[in-house]
Amino acid sequence: MLNHYASIIRFERVNKWYGRDFHALRDIELEIGRGERVVVCGPSGSGKSTLIRCINALEPFEQGRLVVDGVALGAEGSAKDNADERAVQQVRRRVGMVFQQFNLFPHLSVLDNLTLGPRHVARLSRREAEAQALAQLERVHIAEQAHKFPLQLSGGQQQRVAIARALCLAPQILLFDEPTSALDPEMVQEVLDVMTDLAGQGITMVCVTHEMDFARSVADRIVFMDQGQIVEEAAPAAFFSQPESARAQQFLAKLHRPG
Amino acid sequence: MAVWPMIPARAAPVRQDSWLAWVRRELFGGWLNALTTLALLAWAVSALPGLADWTLWQAVWRPDADACQAARGSGACWGVIAEKQRLILLGRYPTPEHWRPVLASGLLLALVVASGLRRCWNRWLLPAWLLVWAAFFALMAGGFAGLAPVPTERWGGLPLTLMLATLSILLACPLAVLLALGRRSRLPAIRVLCACYVELVRGVPLISVLFMASFLFPLFLPAGTTPDVLLRVLLGIALFAAAYLAETVRAGLQSVPAGQVDAAASIGLGWWQTQRLVVLPQALGAVVPGLMNSFISIFKDSSLITIVSLYELTGSLGLALSGDPVWRPYMIEGYCFITAIYFVVCAAMSRYSLWVERQQAHALTR
Numbered sequence: 001m002l003n004h005y006a007s008i009i010r011f012e013r014v015n016k017w018y019g020r021d022f023h024a025l026r027d028i029e030l031e032i033g034r035g036e037r038v039v040v041c042g043p044s045g046s047g048k049s050t051l052i053r054c055i056n057a058l059e060p061f062e063q064g065r066l067v068v069d070g071v072a073l074g075a076e077g078s079a080k081d082n083a084d085e086r087a088v089q090q091v092r093r094r095v096g097m098v099f100q101q102f103n104l105f106p107h108l109s110v111l112d113n114l115t116l117g118p119r120h121v122a123r124l125s126r127r128e129a130e131a132q133a134l135a136q137l138e139r140v141h142i143a144e145q146a147h148k149f150p151l152q153l154s155g156g157q158q159q160r161v162a163i164a165r166a167l168c169l170a171p172q173i174l175l176f177d178e179p180t181s182a183l184d185p186e187m188v189q190e191v192l193d194v195m196t197d198l199a200g201q202g203i204t205m206v207c208v209t210h211e212m213d214f215a216r217s218v219a220d221r222i223v224f225m226d227q228g229q230i231v232e233e234a235a236p237a238a239f240f241s242q243p244e245s246a247r248a249q250q251f252l253a254k255l256h257r258p259g
Numbered sequence: 260m261a262v263w264p265m266i267p268a269r270a271a272p273v274r275q276d277s278w279l280a281w282v283r284r285e286l287f288g289g290w291l292n293a294l295t296t297l298a299l300l301a302w303a304v305s306a307l308p309g310l311a312d313w314t315l316w317q318a319v320w321r322p323d324a325d326a327c328q329a330a331r332g333s334g335a336c337w338g339v340i341a342e343k344q345r346l347i348l349l350g351r352y353p354t355p356e357h358w359r360p361v362l363a364s365g366l367l368l369a370l371v372v373a374s375g376l377r378r379c380w381n382r383w384l385l386p387a388w389l390l391v392w393a394a395f396f397a398l399m400a401g402g403f404a405g406l407a408p409v410p411t412e413r414w415g416g417l418p419l420t421l422m423l424a425t426l427s428i429l430l431a432c433p434l435a436v437l438l439a440l441g442r443r444s445r446l447p448a449i450r451v452l453c454a455c456y457v458e459l460v461r462g463v464p465l466i467s468v469l470f471m472a473s474f475l476f477p478l479f480l481p482a483g484t485t486p487d488v489l490l491r492v493l494l495g496i497a498l499f500a501a502a503y504l505a506e507t508v509r510a511g512l513q514s515v516p517a518g519q520v521d522a523a524a525s526i527g528l529g530w531w532q533t534q535r536l537v538v539l540p541q542a543l544g545a546v547v548p549g550l551m552n553s554f555i556s557i558f559k560d561s562s563l564i565t566i567v568s569l570y571e572l573t574g575s576l577g578l579a580l581s582g583d584p585v586w587r588p589y590m591i592e593g594y595c596f597i598t599a600i601y602f603v604v605c606a607a608m609s610r611y612s613l614w615v616e617r618q619q620a621h622a623l624t625r
Contacts, residue, residue: 058521085529092527103522107540107619116536117526169527 008034008173008204009055014064014074016050024050025061026229034172037205039215039236042225043251048208051225052175055206056095057088069094069172093121096166100178102158104150104165110137111146114165122169129168136164140194156187160194167198174198176207212255216240224248324585331588339580339589340596346579347593350415350570356407360418363398366391367421375611377618395422411489415570415578417600423493423571424558430497431557435504440534442509453505460502465563468495473567492564500557507549511542544619551612555605572597 009032016025025047032038040048053059054066057073066073068091073084105113114133118124124132137143140160150158159179166174176195180188192214199205199218209215215222215236222239224232224247232245243249287293317334319326320341327336340347349360370391373379399418402408441453460468472495477485485491515538523533543550565574576593580586 053521056525058524089527089529092525095525097522097525099518099522099525101516101518103516103518105519105522105537105541107544117528120532120536121527165526 006034007031008036008069009206010067011051011054012065012067014054014061014066016054016059016061016063024228025054026227028064028230030223030230030233032204032206035202035204037199037218037220038207038223039219039221040206040208040223040225041210041212041215041251042231045227046225047228048225049177050228052097052177052206052208055173055175056092056097058097093169094171095173095175096169096171097175098159098162098166098177098179100181102150102155102162102182104158104162106150109147109149110142110153110161113150113161114168117165117169133164133168136167137161139167139197140164154187155183156190159183159187159191163191163194163198171203173204173206176205176209178208178210180209180211210255212240224251226251327589335592335595336589337592339586339592343579343583343586343593346416347572347576347596348416350419350575350578351413352415352418353407353409353413356401356409359398359401359406359409360414360416363395364418364421366398367395367418367425371425392426411487412568414489416575417572419569419571420558420561423496423561423564424554427493427496427500427561428554428557430494431500431504434497434501435508436539438501438505439508439512442505443512457502457505460499461506463499465496465499465560466566468499469563469567471495488567489569492567492569496557496561496564500553500560503556504550504553507546507553508542510549511544511546512538514545515541547612547615547619551608555608558604558608559601572600 009030011028011030014025014028015023018024028051030051040051042048050059054061054073055068061074064074071087071090071094073087073091104110105116108116111130111133114136115124115126115129118129118132119126122129134143134146137146140163142157142160142164145153145157145161150161153161163179179195180191183191188211192211195205195207195214196218207215207219219236222232222234222236223230224234224239224243224245226247232239232243232248234244239248240252243252286296313333313335317330319330319334319336319338322338322342324338327338330336345354345357349357352360370387373387374384397403398406399414399422400409400411438453438457441449442457444450444453469492472491473488476491519537519541520533523537528536561571562573564571565577570578576590576597580590580593
């Protein structure tokens with residue numbers, strides 16, 4: 001798998017604690033290739049979200065090193081805030097993120113949500129930014145809603161707007177943090193369809209999700225986490241048919257027999 | 260298993276009600292309700308005729324001191340307002356120059372009203388603010404182009420109230436935002452400093468702040484370098500108001516979900532950009548009623564500057580009546596007059612705040 005790609009994300013023995021006692025990420029070693037599609041799964045509280053939030057420096061970590069598209073975050077042994085502001089800004093311009101709760105800006109129209117980054121970070125003119133934003137809205141099939149406010153849209157529509165917003169800075173990497181978990185069941189598919197479209201377009205995707213059908217059909221690799229550590233990595237076919245670790249077996253068994 | 264056909268939507272039924280049924284239900288439904296209604300009715304029947312007599316039927320409307328004297332005790336003397344309106348509204352400002360404060364206040368009021376209208380929110384607003392303030396102070400102070408100079412001690416009445424309220428709100432707001440942001444800073448020194456400021460200022464009455472600004476502060480400066488008393492008092496009110504506003508703003512900041520900051524960071528916005536573009540618009544929008552509450556209270560608190568010998572609306576009423584033995588007995592009528600002025604301004608402010616809330620609800624509804 002990995003051998004076919006040049007690496008774009010590399011975790012080197014990353015450790016993170018919440019407070020003194022909660023060891024949230026334990027010796028994370030993970031390499032993700034350019035254009036690779038990785039699904040991170042595992043029980044709740046296993047550190048999946050923390051892991052991907054490290055990739056665009058939303059979470060600082062205490063030990064280790066993380067290289068994202070050639071930019072290093074938190075050199076070995078650095079103190080608490082590994083926030084070299086410049087590195088952080090560089091990384092965030094190359095990484096887009098989609099959140100479970102959408103996190104659209106409710107006081108701005110859909111179009112303004114999309115142009116905020118391009119106008120104030122990339123310093124595009126309003127005209128350029130709007131043209132580009134409309135193109136991204138087309139891509140998620142929602143251009144006709146450009147002048148509405150986020151809360152006037154359905155959950156599925158809001159999440160597609162959020163994906164378009166993440167695409168507006170032309171990121172190399174897209175992070176998805178449980179993008180369908182807050183949606184009504186009838187809206188999950190429209191979001192997964194958009195994500196599947198994107199997966200076919202060569203962008204690097206790291207996705208925390210419980211949608212195992214999506215994982216099976218789209219992912220190049222599954223990363224299974226439990227209690228802050230990576231327990232198992234495998235191709236989807238192998239992971240779903242014959243998980244090696246006992247914990248992954250338990251996890252999958254529960255998924256197949258819900259309730 | 261069964262399948263039912265679709266039911267088309269119907270209009271909701273309208274309750275058909277005679278007014279008598281309404282009265283019986285709303286005013287006499289239950290013995291407590293009936294008792295309250297009767298008590299209020301009895302009070303209205305006993306009190307209102309006397310009040311109407313005093314304010315309207317027996318009142319003297321001409322500025323006629325003898326007629327007022329004759330009607331004392333039974334009717335109001337509204338003539339006092341006609342007689343003293345200039346003194347009440349403009350204080351000790353020199354009489355031949357009265358057109359200047361009137362024009363200045365007109366400009367200021369027009370500016371404030373225009374700033375509240377959506378269709379005036381464009382790039383002319385900032386230059387307009389600068390221009391109007393320059394005009395206001397030029398007109399009030401004079402000393403150029405043949406306008407007689409008028410020192411700030413002689414400014415008074417409504418212009419002074421309007422100027423103090425507007426300018427102290429204007430100065431307090433940015434400071435309040437900085438204090439509120441500071442109290443949530445990651446840097447402990449800034450956090451502690453801002454918290455101390457807020458607690459200290461809130462722990463002191465406005466009167467003592469004004470006393471300090473007016474009498475104590477000049478003692479610490481070399482003679483002759485003291486800034487104008489009006490400026491000192493203005494800064495005092497602004498610094499005082501900022502502490503209260505800061506807590507309101509902080510409540511707003513806390514109402515913005517952490518996910519908003521995450522989202523702003525994820526599209527590459529820096530800290531200041533995040534606050535300015537994402538957090539503050541939502542935070543301030545959430546606390547419009549609280550902010551307007553403080554603005555109204557600043558507007559009325561400006562009357563406290565009387566104690567440092569600056570005569571704004573309330574102070575100039577005392578000035579106008581207490582020094583004149585003929586008209587001194589009609590203080591109540593004078594107070595009714597300025598009460599009406601305060602009420603009109605405050606009611607306008609609170610209506611405006613409701614309008615702003617409705618505008619937001621419009622944009623944010625599902």
